[in-house]
Amino acid sequence: MRFKLSIVTFVFGLVVTSAVGWQVSMAQEEEYILAHEDVFGNLRRPQVGFSHETHVDKLEDGGCGKCHHAPDDKTGQLGYIDGDEQPCMECHGLQKANRIPALREAYHANCTGCHRDQIKSGNLQSGPTTCGGCHRKN
Amino acid sequence: MDVYELVRGPLAWVALIVFVAGCLFRLLSTLLTGKKETTLYPSTSFTDGLRSILHGLVPFGSTYMRRQPLFAVVTIGFHLCVIILPIFLLAHIVLWYESWQVLWWSLPDWLADIMAVWIILACIYFLVRRWAVPEVKKITRTTDVLLPVMILLTFLTGFLAYHQWGPYRPMLILHVLSGEILLIAIPFTKLGHMLFVMFSRAYMGAEFGKVLKAREW
Known part of the structure; x- marks a missing residue:
């Protein structure tokens, strides 16, 4: 026994x-707070709450590369490298550098861009597309 | 059907195209279809025209501005803010980037706030003036009330949306919509004075200066 x-x-x-x-x-983590005062200094908009979990669920397989897109060592092409998921600000700084968009522009293009594409293709339950939709003043 | 997507996409296209095409159409039709005046002394004078334009632009240059100093201060501030704020506001710049990947300098948010409040108070001042000042009330028509109200609504909804006071999404959609209505209205209403004031001012200056050898008010 x-x-x-x-x-x-x-x-x-x-x-x-x-x-x-x-x-x-x-x-x-459950929800990341995207503020990046170390990059932006004083924030001009409220910080953004980002749920990694929700995005993993929605994007399923192959969706990781939407955000975790690192340049391939040989070809330089952006793609998903399993195990090498860096935070956005590793490559995207305050100012645009070479062909790498600045952090704010990268966030907006990637986040709202995807949400708007989703809505335009019929998925009305996608994420926020307005300023205050993400930058929620609590 | 997402209402925000509608006002952000197709309606924005419509507003901008009607605005640009409308302004071009009004400018060209005014300049090209004007009749050559059949007088003894034609009044085309570049220098007099330029002088008059500058005279009208300089604060407290014209007699009316000197006689109505409060109105002059309110309206000079209003015009400066109403042109500068929509172009250099961070929120608008972010949207231009989202659509066209163009980016430019933005006003600090505290300054944008002050400018928005100035415009809102100025619109209220103009509307009260339309009712309270007899010589202005006599010549006031519906459009003279409707246009300041539209401008007031646009900047008020924008201000409230930025501060996230009130229901956010409806406020934002109302703001975009009222801005689009204003854009469409500019070529076809009195707001078109932004296109024509230079020409009418230049004409008056040339007429007074070259022909009458006098300064106009």
């Missing part, structure tokens, strides 16, 4: 530890 219980406890502990470990290793 005790042996069976310890087996069950061990397996249970293993499962829980793996789940927590998986979450931690994926480094995803």
